[in-house]
Amino acid sequence: MSGSSLLSLRGASFSYEDGPPVLSGLDFDAREGRALALLGRNGSGKTTLMRLLSGGLRPSEGSLTVEGIPVAYDRKGLTRLRTTVQLVVQDPDDQLFAASVFQDVSFGPLNLGLPDAEVRGRVEEALTALGIGELADRPTHLLSYGQRKRTAIAGAVAMRPRMLILDEPTAGLDPDGQERLLVTLGGLRASGTTVMMATHDVDLALRWADDAALLTPAGVRAGPAPEMLARTDLLAEAGLRLPWGVATAQLLRERGLLAPGEAGPRTPTELAEGYLSEAVALPDAGR
Template sequence: MSVPLVSLRGARYAYEDGPTVLDGLDFDVTEGRALALLGRNGSGKTTLMRLLSGGLRPDAGQLSVDGAPVAYDRKGLVRLRTSVQLVVQDPDDQLFAASVAQDVSFGPLNLGLAGPEVRARVDEALAALDITGLADRPTHLLSYGQRKRAAIAGAVAMRPRVLILDEPTAGLDPDGQERLLDTLARLRAAGTTVVMATHDVDLALRWADDAALLTPAGVRCGPAPHLLGRSELLAQAGLRLPWGVAVGSLLRAQGLTAADGEVPRTAEELASLVARA
């Protein structure tokens, strides 16, 4: 079995003067797999993402990258953050520079890269997020969707192997969501592994290869169509069945598809299934 790109083993974390949020957690990020992270508010999603990206250090347990334990000194954290980048839900918590290009350049500059390399990374990240035309735009004049893209571009400029996104589609209109998903598809095709935290089970079913459900009994991981079809686990995680799973069950009950028939992830896949029935 291949070594996970990023892994937590036996991780425990409690906030000061607060309850233990995660305890004995084992969690893997597999290279090349789109992973959706789901759970009710307070389940520990944000804590887990910050542990994976080095924003928090586990009280117990071990974070590893490519099987090598992460050291929480300057050198170790720089190594981690060139491999794993987290983009928080609210872009205003992440954007602070006067212009988009200046903001995107912040991470590469902190790596001590030479000017030409920084400019190349900024240009590459802006192009990847389709916001090259916004390079000189003041960040406070951006629309919400543009601020989301600028925040992601700042992470992409670090050329991470793993990009972790906290509710990236929240607050976006349908067109903005589709454009963002197209961008994530391009990033994945270029070799970036993407982890997305979301409450949207329909989006998770459509987009993810794998899903991780944070429940009071612990984390459950597996292929997205299988895991998101388990109503008892979804209930523990405070989630409902995705529409594709519900429709697939109805089609099977009516004899319109095979008992082990595929689960439609999109409206187009549903139309194809019905046309073949």
């Protein structure tokens, strides 16, 4: 059922060797069918949390479950987890290693022992979804940064995970590249993939996400994105500023241009299209 918990951490703690706890007693849920933004200051544990969810790390205390079933950290259990969730790291050069785009994207499906025909079908499907089908034979070292990002994501998509976790996917992309990536992620969501994005961009989170999870020194606080990203107390704890859209909506309500409870604009374009024309017309309306 859409909205039910797909991945859950309960009482999860983790410390790197000879280091202080990064996460302690953390409870966290990733709900199926939702777009989730993960936010927090540098060093708050976002990367550690993502690696715990994808099986790259194992909690020193607590448990990870997939639809309520505890993850077994043996070969069979980790294979099951990695066919359910895939993590794409921030720097694509940390993830790409094969000579060509096709070879790189096919690596995961081949490791699942799938027939060649199915591997090819998955790769072509993933490349099409990311809009890079024409790059199949391109050497990876000749790709632009944006193309490398899309190739890394395609490699995860080819595994057909139910959940895709992205670490700062828009970092380093120009505005056009960011927009094209967001359209791609929208297509993946429409096809049934749950998407979780770690980001420092509160404006992007407000615009894109259904839910927001804020990592603070006191733990993680999660809920609907518009609600969580309007909490100035939690934003301060997480080292984040108030999103532009939230501040603008507050101003519009003060000026009587937005009814209480009505959703405000998430972008300057939405403001210009939906509210500025009304604001300009108001002085004439009273004459």
